[in-house]
Amino acid sequence: MKCVISVLGKDRSGIVAAIATALADCGANIDDISQTILDDIFSMTMLATLDTEKADFNTVQERLAKISDDLGMQIIIQREDVFQYMYKI
Template sequence: MKCVISVLGKDRSGVVAAVATALADCGANIDDISQTILDDIFSMTMLTTLDPQVADFNTVQERLEKVGEDVGMQIIIQREDVFQYMYKI
């Protein structure tokens, strides 16, 4: 299952590592990644592939919410098909 993950918050070290580690622990693959820092605001978007045999969407979502709390970032995961439909209008 393809998913889009968005990360936003005040820049700090360790954010990419924390998100990537959580995804790896869930058996997910990072297919593409883009990140930028504007002033002191960190923004990252990832296209990932989840392996539902290792961790389903809800499990990955819960894990990323915990990571977001730990690093002080907003982390949102969306199924790619839902993401694409949102922007077709």
């Protein structure tokens, strides 16, 4: 299952490492990643493939929610198909 992960918040060290580690622990693969820092604001978008036999969408979402709380950042995960439908005209 492909997912889009969006991250936004105050820049600090360890953001990418925390998210990448959580995804790896859940058996997910990062297919593409884009990040930028505007002044002191960190923004990142990832496309990841989840291994639903190892961890389902809800499990990954809960894991990212904990990291969101720990880092004080906004982390949103969406199924790619839902993300695509949101932007169809």
